[in-house]
Amino acid sequence: MEYIPQIIFAILLIAGIGYFTSNIRKMIRNIKLGRDVDRSDNKKERFAQMARIALGQSKMVRRPIAGILHIVVYVGFVIINIEVLEIIIDGLLGTHRIFGPHLGGVYDFLIGTFEILALLVLITVVVFWIRRNVMNIKRFVMGELKGWPKNDANYILYFEVVLMCLFLTMNATDFILQTRGVEGYAHAGEIFGSFPVSQFLVPLFDGMADGSLVIVERAAWWLHIVGILIFLNYLYWSKHLHILLAFPNVYFAKLTPNGQFTNMEAVMAEVKLMMDPDADPFATPDPSMANEEPATLGAKDIFDLNKVQLLNAYTCTECGRCTSECPANITGKKLSPRKIMMDTRDRLEDVGKVINKEGEWKDDGKSLLNDYITTEELWACTSCNACVEACPIGIDPLSIIMEMRRYLVLENSAAPTDLNNALTNIENNGAPWPYNQQDRLNWANEL
């Protein structure tokens, strides 16, 4: 009978981690729906970039208030998770503060640090909530955040509050039980841990009998660890996947200059053929290529985007820094780079749901273009790279916009009329305006 809590704990742990893993597998399967892209180069530079931007949060602090607050929660999250390791071992072995006897003073220091961080996280989360719900900051109240995205952001904040309160309650009651030398908490007169924050909660529980205190302590302990498992599984459904994906996302981010757009190999082969005076346009096609379906030029749907772009979509935290810097959005156009990322993820998830249900992809009659992202949004982009520069975790909304423009122009010939005129001019006389190429040097006569 005495092993029952441990068995229950083990079952919860396996179920929690198991369900999370199965969802992550689905996510990876979805990302693999994208086209291949080679980012296996410059490993050293990529690791350095990941260390600087993801681990070091260097781009977060470009906006100091949000950046520093975020670092508090981030550091709190990472460090407090060391405590979770002890909780898991205690849970599996039925022990009490198993690291206590081995770490001595270091243990007291660690627990004390966790408590201070927990308090800081609590305060920060309250500030975050006020920023999102009271202060009317434009990027948090825009159209694309209505409904689920707004709720999602708030749920996480509530979650943090509950987890931190449980953690501190657990410590406060545990501290009293240790002091009283109650069985299961006593360590030969020694007190494991220091409680710089939860000591102030002691008066709340001090009047309780040992039995009730044990119940409160156990309840807080269990709810805390179950809460963490729920939080873990909630990630997949939430923008909070970024706490994991920010790392690979920054690693695989583009290293070439922002201004360099990808070269389309498929087009290159055709253009070379056109420009080759010796090419035979009626030659029999290479038989090895005959069975290959020609790939769509540009992107109509998520299948036409590359894997890194799809990873970008899952990584987006919907912070809206991109949109708040976008010249089109600032001047009232429909384009919002954040919405481009959210739409891409929503479409990818919708495709994934079909695959979950049917076992394979069956056309649902929809596509990323038109059903999620409109041409009006795509044509409003000035390709200025402000969104790319603004993203704290290396997301590239511009590359998706460009791929979709390519589809519109190369597959549908659907550019705006005035733009088509300029392109026709380039084709005919080598300039976007209808001037004669022979007149290009006329200015030299005016010197």
Added chain:
Amino acid sequence: MSEAIKVPTAAEYIAQDKVPEVLFWVGCSGSFDDRSKKITKAFVKLLHKAGVDYAVLGAEESCTGDPAKRAGNEFLFQMQAMMNIEVLNGYGIKRIVTTCPHCFNTLKNEYPELGGNYEVVHHTSFLKDLIASGKLTIEGGKFKGKRITYHDPCYLGRANDIYEAPRELIEKLDAALLEMKRNKRNGLCCGAGGAQMFKEPEPGNKDINIERTDEALETQPDIIAAACPFCNTMMSDGIKAAEKEGTVEVLDIAELIASAQDL
């Protein structure tokens, strides 16, 4: 000017079996737009003053394909690029300088994969080097104490991380360099990039160039300095809309320096 400047072409160079040290890529705007032609002429005067061994392609130059690529027409872009590369390689060109950040970006970053490998320099970096090597000197007198704000072109700044060269040149003029609220990597686009120059904007509540010009005017400048012919057009239109034509000038960095030398 005492004597008329003769602009050499690459064709003339090759006729004498020579290759110019640097090719000046003029660009469509610099070739045809009346306002931008002034930038081209100012830059050429500086090239002559510094005794640079240069040539232009003249009638053999054609659009780099930048607007086509940003508009999504990769086909047209590659056609343009491959034609230009054939011409450039035919003349044995190794180094290119251009006054247009769009041409700069495309030539520098997007031509190599199509077989065009050149050292490409923007004219602001080029001028900075000419001054550093003593081939060109700047006298600040004319602009001393003038309030100059600098607008970062997206394709020079964010696209290629060049923020300092144009600023250093302005500071050499003894002018007061004023920064707009959004500058350098946070600089706001003028609204012309991504082929927007050649189409009507999507519906919104303001034009981007007006937003940017208003921001520039907040610094109360005498001059808005630009380093891109398209930014120049957009900011000039913004100045017209704000009815500040009489008080604020939009000038390219090359024009500022040429003017400081009374060229």
